[in-house]
Amino acid sequence: MPIDPDFMVKRKKVGTHSGHDVWGPVNPPKELGIHGxxxxxxxxxxxxxxxxxxxxxxxxxxxxxxxGHPTSNKKSDPARESxxxxxxxxxxxxxxxxxxxxx
Amino acid sequence: MDMRxxxxxxxxxxxxxxxxxxxxxxxxQVLAELxxxxxxxxxxLVIVSGVGCHGKISDYVKVNSFYxxxxxxxxxxxxxxxxxxxxxxxxxxxxGDAYAEGISHVVHAARRNLDVTFVxxxxxxxxxxxxxxxxxxxxxFRTKSAPKGSFETPLNPLHLMLSCGATFxxxxxxxxxxxxxxxxxxxxxxxxxxxxxxxxECVTFNPIREKYASKIYDLNKEGHDVTNFSxxxxxxxxxxxxxxxxxxxVEKEIYEKQLLGDRxxxxxxxxxxxxxxxxxxx
Numbered sequence: 001m002p003i004d005p006d007f008m009v010k011r012k013k014v015g016t017h018s019g020h021d022v023w024g025p026v027n028p029p030k031e032l033g034i035h036g037x038x039x040x041x042x043x044x045x046x047x048x049x050x051x052x053x054x055x056x057x058x059x060x061x062x063x064x065x066x067x068g069h070p071t072s073n074k075k076s077d078p079a080r081e082s083x084x085x086x087x088x089x090x091x092x093x094x095x096x097x098x099x100x101x102x103x
Numbered sequence: 104m105d106m107r108x109x110x111x112x113x114x115x116x117x118x119x120x121x122x123x124x125x126x127x128x129x130x131x132q133v134l135a136e137l138x139x140x141x142x143x144x145x146x147x148l149v150i151v152s153g154v155g156c157h158g159k160i161s162d163y164v165k166v167n168s169f170y171x172x173x174x175x176x177x178x179x180x181x182x183x184x185x186x187x188x189x190x191x192x193x194x195x196x197x198x199g200d201a202y203a204e205g206i207s208h209v210v211h212a213a214r215r216n217l218d219v220t221f222v223x224x225x226x227x228x229x230x231x232x233x234x235x236x237x238x239x240x241x242x243x244f245r246t247k248s249a250p251k252g253s254f255e256t257p258l259n260p261l262h263l264m265l266s267c268g269a270t271f272x273x274x275x276x277x278x279x280x281x282x283x284x285x286x287x288x289x290x291x292x293x294x295x296x297x298x299x300x301x302x303x304e305c306v307t308f309n310p311i312r313e314k315y316a317s318k319i320y321d322l323n324k325e326g327h328d329v330t331n332f333s334x335x336x337x338x339x340x341x342x343x344x345x346x347x348x349x350x351x352x353v354e355k356e357i358y359e360k361q362l363l364g365d366r367x368x369x370x371x372x373x374x375x376x377x378x379x380x381x382x383x384x385x
Contacts, residue, residue, distance in 0.1 A: 051280065051281070054128065054132070054280065054281070055124065055125045055128045055129075055280050056128065057110075057115070057124055057127055057128050057131075057163075058110075059107055085115055086119050087115065087117065087119060087120070087121065087124040088119050088120040088124070089124040089125045089128065092120060092122075092125070092278075092312075093125060093278075093280060103119065
């Protein structure tokens, strides 16, 4: 299932990680929530493919390790979301549609 | 060397969602690999681009570059290679640039087997000038210049290149950046004219990405013989399923070697400085 485009209304901020917001619910290791706001990655949808970090022209993403999540043990972290130029290369190329860029 | 070292400070003005962003990232990765594998020094890389949305790639990659007149991508690329065979030249053109304004240059560069890589951003529309038909526009496609739909038979770029004697003929798809990267590496590695027609959408005027994505397949995974001219020609005819990958690849002596042998004109001190040449006209 792709990332919910209305996550900012339907979900609550439950914390921060590497300088960006995390939107709940978060119940590790099986539920990890959405990381980032203007560049939002649904970690419960992300399959760790890393194409986002390959096509990003401004190096927004870091791939981080997680333990025990059913989809993958690598997740794309929008570590430098303020650098985003909104080109949508990540959103277009994501195979599981886990990314949403605020337009 | 990291691909980010090729970032330029120029503000990117492509539309949000433009497929060129993915191509740009691929180009930077390939350039970094060329440097890291010792095939070229950063100062030996040259990008040449024409006029069109794609042309801005010259501004967005921090290497030596030449931003040409409309359609004239290959003449400067040829001049650069003849002056200094050591340089790795990657030339970019749009479908309007390559197949309308500049088609004669493409024909002769392929025929001569000039040792440059030629990447055509083929989105089937003149996008920078807000949508007019190009030689690859499909029949029935409505644009400002063809409000009732285009009625001209589109050109098949792969057939054109095959019949011109090109030694490396390939097709990529912007929706598969990893495949495009492997293709670009092969094209750059090829000694001779490395031609890649990159199918892409124009997100603003011709959004056809999804339609392509459902038909695309990699012909090199289906046992295609890249040295078989007839097989390449037949594969290039397919429209129901769209093959991407290397269609044709053969070895042939390159233009520069036949013209100059091992001479590097740039080292001989006979080429006047560009400043002097430009001063003549100012």
